[in-house]
Amino acid sequence: MKLTSIAMRNIMRNLRRSLLSGIAIAVSTMSIVLLFAFVQGMIDDMAMNIKSYSTGEIRIRNEAYSEYERYSPLHLTVDWPEILPILEQTPGVSAFVPRIQFAASAYMNGSNHGLMVMGSDFNYEDGFIDVREILREGRLCEPGKNETIMGAGLANRLHLTIGDKVTLLTNTATRGSNAFTLTIVGIAVFPVGAMNASYTMIPLDRAQYFLHMDSEVQEILVMADDSVKENTLASLIDQSILDHTGVQTEVKTWKQLNDLMTLMDIASYAYYVIAFFFFILGSTVIINTTMMVIFERMREIGTLAAMGMHGKELTRLFFLEGAIIGAIGAAIGVIVGVVITSYFGIIGLDFTDALSGIDMEMSSVLYPRTDYWRVLIIYVYAVATASLATLIPSRRASKIEPVEALRYV
């Protein structure tokens, strides 16, 4: 007669109570699966947005740019025609794109409206912004033409649509002012709410022309192959540019440039602590149930002890009951959590209203994401915590004197 078999039957003995304990573990496990999936989805989304829209995996800028960044120093540039062949020949580079981002003002109906302009070579954007994917109406801009693809939120704010013209005023790289008129040929929905509300994209050559930057660009974003480490590639690019052009540039990885990602990584550890307390909370039900079971079965404990069962064996019997409930509850929690994660992983969670006006590289629609390893860790973590919690009252069974237990009514 195996103890596991007896434990299973004891679980079925008071099914409603066992279900209650199992559900508590299942709910806490499911919550953790969802929390971790949500956090992972958020981290992945931010990482993707940072890489695609903001810095790439590696960003090349003029060495002095960062120091004067608050002034938007358009004269601190990098030489795109010189760097292009270097990047083409650098092993480990999978994609790169030249960009110029600058603030401009749209004068409309007697008032000025601030906005951001991103000048980019659309031929190189494939590894970064999937412009075709985010284009909701219209078409891409053509190089050499004063055309723009405007963020849907911005277009809505300015009451503009395809075919409308908008005149922008901005400072140039030569510290002068310039105004230029663009025709809206496309409306795009940027996944990042802040971009959607304030960005418009124009061809790189037009941006260079309006800003008097010749063939220079403000920054070049680079994506690395999976085979190479970003830090290693950044150092290689830095050295190659210096060797070929004699100009020192600032080459940094996206992690070096985004403190928020480092914070998110640290926060991930905090979530494990939160998870631990969640499981403890769920385990209190098991602790309570096991204590009740021990009191109810006091006479049985006395009988088993009289028959010669040692304290350790009695502990094991009650521990097994709790551990089995914990294992089944955690399994159900994980399954339900994965199903819910998969569902929202497809349809997404819409935070458009909540994130409106928040300047973070976070998409308005988040897709929770998890993986088998993470799920397995959560499952083991849940079962271990529940079992450990069960051990506390179970050990009580071994401390009970048989004579006391047999006298118990």
Place this chain on the structure above:
Amino acid sequence: MIRVEQVDKTYHTGDSVVRALRNVSMHIPDGQFISIAGPSGSGKTTLLNLIGCIDSVDKGEIWIDDKAVSTLGKHGKTEFRRSHLGFIFQTYNLIPVLTAYENVAFVLSILSVPEEEIKERTLRILEEVGLKGMEQRRPDKLSGGQQQRIAIARALIKHPKIVLADEPTANLDSKTGKEILALMKQMNQRYGTTFVFSTHDQMVMDYAGRLVQLHDGQIVSDDSRSTQ
């Protein structure tokens, strides 16, 4: 041989002190069918618990054969109970989630007896106590008498030296009680196992080969007689 030597046992319940046994001494030779009788609170169950190594003496000694069991620690007492003692309780105390077969077989499984032997011995003893065909029934599907038969089988399955029975017929009607006593007597004779049982039932006392009367924790009479 059980030797109880000048045993004292006192219980403290709140402020009150109950002297359950006072200077009790007795010898029980192997194979005896002995009844410890007396009114409620006379110390019968306490004496049984002390002999059964589930309680500890305050003073005196208890020997079973050449072992001073009263001096054993918790682990030693458990080991001794596991190997040498069988118990029968007034309320049967069967494990409700186990079948009749499993309740009996469980005793051997904690002694790590091989599965085949467990099966053979369990089926045989259940047949001997008259429960053939009821092996797969759970306690709640059996009468009180049948449950007590399982308890007897459970106590005897490991061939213990001593079976301690605390008021084994108290919860049974007189006819079933008689049947149970007859069965216990039969097992006592077949296996030579010493049976020590407590009772305040005259019919049970009449069945005993030796009757020890307790009153206020002291032996007031001890006489051997011929039994039914």
